[in-house]
Amino acid sequence: MQQTKEQYNTGTATAKQPSHEADQSKTQRLRDKKVGDLMVNKRRLVEVPYTATLAHTMNALVANKVLAVPVAAPPGQWIGAGGSMIVEADKQTGTVRKHYIGLATMLDILAHIAGTEDQLMDEGVNDGFDLDQKMSVPVSTIIGQCLEGLSLWTLNPNTSIVDCMEVFSKGIHRALVPVDSHMDNVAGVELVESASSYRMLTQMDVLKFLKEHASSGSELDGILSRTVSDLGVVTERVFAITDRTKVIDAIKCMRIALLNAVPIVRSSDADNEEDHKQLVNGFGREVIGTFSATDLRGCHFATLKTWLPMSALDYTETVFANPLLASIASNTAGPTSRELVVCQSDTPLGQVIDKVVTKQVHRVWVVDQQGLLKGLISLTDIIRVTRFAIVAEPNP
Template identity: 60%
Template structure:
């Protein structure tokens, strides 16, 4: 009978030790991830404000044309509106005031936020504005009204938000994951210890603005603390993709594209190739899913041109407008476009299989607030917004705490 050969005791001990080391390494990795996660959760809003500039604002008496010029000059897409104290009710019932640091006397009251989408909605109007001579005259009238008269035309203008500097990053993420794009942060808040993140009453000698993009830059710089969430999961797996997509076609005129932005209450719409079957309505938005993506019309594009320039472009196609604005000196000096000779703006896209880090890197590098999700043929299948990204990162941090 053949003798049976058994592994030696030494081999068994070695294999057992190897397994123990592997388990220890796995536990150490989990501990490190939790430790890194805790480090991030210990951060405060004030940690995000280190290099922020003083607030850009406009007085309530400024015309829309003056407000738009302020947006262009400062390369921003939204400004708070300031008014004398005691004469206005703040948006959403908020009471956010600036007071003298020494005496405490109130100097101004912030009554609302005006964004490019508010201005776009006002330009679009409710009538039959078109791209002809009447549009030019009508646009002059529309842009001469005081900025205080259009507060609240978009969701963001309906309320003003502030975050205390001592608010945790996690609470900050909760606010910015619910469609709030920007909040005001007092440089010297009178409230030191807080139980909630959002304040409707605030007094400070000065403020700064914190945006979703600021938060994304902060998180991107700490990708080692979010290693598992950012690098190991796709945007599809994390549920960060919205599949319902409003779009316009390459035959849609700019003025109709502006109206579509207003109707959908969106800051940006994808431009898709018109159907050969002539079934598209080029004056309204269409279902963009499974259509060829060829461009993007964004409310922030209007930041790249002064009002006189915009007048002459109302009648051209939205696609042609985006190509012309890409070479505007006002546009190319911003960090959204660096190559002044480029005939077209780059489409910022990702795949459903792209990691969350890849999407964040594109959003921050290209300074866009939406990443279009396409398939291998370049057909539009979804969109990932900054709101989606912040939401899934926060969910991941919370689940790490529960693990």
């Protein structure tokens, strides 16, 4: 969501005020902003019907450059994710048209491809692996393979940014925001909602908003200049894969650990017994790459058999040779192959937020001067500490 700072100005007095008052009007009272302020120019919701195949769903993710899509079903026939009742209803009559029953993510699809069968590695490299069959099942059958698919929430446009950040600080990555809600007087997160249409709000949208809002004199001044170590935003326990881990094993590990991305560390020459099919403790290891579910967007189904038995490191080094993937990376300002998005423990939080938004990544690896892994910073962690700083700011 790219917006100019002028879109956040209040009223029409900006052009008449002195510049310092204009800046104050533009940046003051972040805590008074609402979720609706983040939804300006948000595009229509990308969704798939419950009958869509996984192949169709993956195509929708790739074509729209999104990481998750809501799954819509006829009303009254399904139990929604987490028992939710989030429906789309006709604006005039209130007649319910569809019920959103969960989310389908790229990791859900990859976890389904990887499967749980012991013989999958053999199937992945010979003609016994029936990829067409795996990708022809309805998307409704894979909802919940990964926990995120069951996390379907709504946030009312009247919810404050601070309350929105509290929700996202608990590990919820995205929420539906109703347009023309039938519950306009409700503020907060809801499992029951009826609206004529929805938009999707993500953790990344919040950080983009904060980046746009940050300027001299804002409530964020104090926290953005502090180091990530000082703020306690670094998680030191990091699970990783090695440079010998195959793509299919990496996907299995990510599914079990509910991870969307893992760092790739150099394998230990001294430890010949290191199990490259399992996650390893990445702390203090040399980081040489990142393997993420988002890296797999755009892979044509015909090539899946080729890359499943590849090492994850080889895959990340060759994936952007594919013109389609190179185009995706260029359009989303994402990192190129082998580019590591890292920081150090003394990096200011503001610089980390800038890296996250500019590179469109959902985590930053923390390394020392030698490039050894010391931890990670997630979007959840950033939102958590930023919210705390806003709440702690004294009222004028």
